Amino acid sequence: MxxxxxxxxxxxxxxxxxxxxxxxxxxxxxxxxxLVATAGQLPVVEGALQRTGRLxxxxxxxxxxxxxxxxxxxxxxxxxxxxxxxxxxxxxxVTVFVASTDTFHEQHLVANGASExxxxxxxxxxxxxxxAVGVSSLPLGxxxxxxxxLEVVPG
Numbered sequence: 001m002x003x004x005x006x007x008x009x010x011x012x013x014x015x016x017x018x019x020x021x022x023x024x025x026x027x028x029x030x031x032x033x034x035l036v037a038t039a040g041q042l043p044v045v046e047g048a049l050q051r052t053g054r055l056x057x058x059x060x061x062x063x064x065x066x067x068x069x070x071x072x073x074x075x076x077x078x079x080x081x082x083x084x085x086x087x088x089x090x091x092x093x094v095t096v097f098v099a100s101t102d103t104f105h106e107q108h109l110v111a112n113g114a115s116e117x118x119x120x121x122x123x124x125x126x127x128x129x130x131x132a133v134g135v136s137s138l139p140l141g142x143x144x145x146x147x148x149x150l151e152v153v154p155g
Contacts, residue, residue, distance in 0.1 A: 004087075005076075005086035005087060005089075005121050005122055005123075006086065008120060008121045008122075008123070009121055012117075012120060012121070014073060016073070016076060016077045016080055016086075017045070017046070017073060017074060017077050018077065019074075019077050019078050019081050020041065020042070020044050020047070020074050020077075020078075021047075022039065023042075023139060023140065024139075026039050027039065028078045028081070028082070029078050029079075029081070029082040031082060031152070034151060034152055035092070035149055035150065035151055035152070036079065036082040036083060036149070036150040036151075036152060037147070037148075037149050037150075038075055038078045038079065038082070038147050038148050038149075038150070039078070039147065040097065040139075040145040040146065040147040041071045041072070041074040041075045041078060041145065041146050041147065042071055042074070042138070042139065042140065042142040042144070042145055043067040043068070043070035043071045043074075043142060043143070043144060044070075044071075044074060045070060049140050049141070049142055050067060050070055051063065051067055051142075051143055052140070052141035052142065052143065053099070053141065053143055054099045054100050054101055054104070054136075054137075054143065055098055055099065055100040055101070055104045055106070055107070055110060055143060056100050056101035056103055056104030057101050058143075059143050061106045061109050061110060063143075064098060064106075064109075064110035064113070064143055064144060065109065065110050065111075065112055065113030066113055067110075067113070067142075067143050067144045068096055068098075068110050068111060068112075068113035068114040068144045068146060069113040069114060069116070069117045071096075071114060071144050071145065071146040072094075072113070072114035072115075072117045072118055072146050073117065074146075075094075075114070075118075075146050075147070075148055076089075076117075076118070076121060079091075079148065079150050082150070082152070083150065083152045083153075084152075086121070086122065087153075087155065088152055088153045088154075088155050089122065089125060089150050089151075089152070089153070090122075090125040090150065090151040090153055091118055091122060091125065091126050091127070091128040091148055091149075091150055091151075092128060092129065092148070092149045092150060092151055093128055093129045093130065093131075093148060093149040094111075094114060094115060094118065094128050094129075094130045094131075094146065094147070094148045095130070095131045095132075095133065095146070095147050095148070096110065096111035096114050096115075096130065096131070096132045096133070096144060096145070096146050097133050097135050097138060097144065097145040097146075097147075098110045098111065098132060098133065098134050098135065098143070098144055099134075099135055099136065099137055099138045099141075099142065099143050099144070100134045100135070104134065105134075107132040107133065107134045108132045110132065110144060111130060111132035114144075114146045115128070115130055125153075128148070
């Protein structure tokens with residue numbers, strides 16, 4: 001595990017945001033048997049969705065990857081709250097949903113924005129399995145949504 005995920009965040013010029021408030025009838029995370037499943041996180045900053053649109057139309061791959069990175073930062077905030085700190089988080093699986101046109105085929109590269117941030121912050125504890133899924137639309141018109149299954153490490 002990374003010795004100090006908060007130091008890694010600071011080195012990247014980032015800090016954990018407040019856990020985003022649910023936009024509908026769900027909770028940010030649910031735990032069972034030492035695992036935590038997060039709700040899908042959008043690229044929201046201070047309560048505001050940063051971009052809308054689909055990859056291959058309104059956004060390109062690099063813009064999508066940046067939106068996935070923002071969503072992953074929110075995911076880390078949810079993970080820290082659920083586990084009692086980032087030091088107790090090991091990421092098992094990440095799923096990145098990418099709102100995209102039928103002709104856009106770089107969902108995996110968009111998803112790298114989330115995976116790379118998680119890895120930089122958590123080090124070996126951030127290495128995970130992943131799915132990158134193209135969809136026709138996401139809530140609020142978001143370009144990406146990121147969710148994860150996490151292990152809570154005793155400590």
